[in-house]
Amino acid sequence: MGMCLPCFGGAVDDAIDTPDPETRRRQLAEAAEKRQQETAHRGVKNPEAVERKRKKQEEIEKQKMSTSVSGSGGGLKWQVG
Known part of the structure; x- marks a missing residue:
């Protein structure tokens, strides 16, 4: 879309310049x-x-996951009977 300016010189001063693309x-x-x-x-x-609580909850969940994975001995158990 273009700008429509009147042909009279005084109205050109009222035109709004758009900033450069980076700005x-x-x-x-x-x-x-x-x-x-x-x-x-x-x-x-x-x-x-709220943000502090969320971060603390995430930290607690990470600790639970790391302890449950390492603490369970992981996987199958052999039984000789």
């Missing part, structure tokens, strides 16, 4: 990141606390 790309990336954060924290009063 525009950066602005769009920042806006997308902001929207993503807002969506992720919608309805949460303290997003930092």
Whole structure:
């Protein structure tokens, strides 16, 4: 889409210049990141606390997985009878 400017010289000063592609790309990336954060924290009063709890839960799950795999002796048992 193009811009329609009147032929009179004074209106050219009111025209909006679009930023260069790199600046525009950066602005769009920042806006997308902001929207993503807002969506992720919608309805949460303290997003930092939620993030800490999530990380702690992941760490606990990792510890459970590592202890259950190494502690079980793993696999088949031989029985001589």
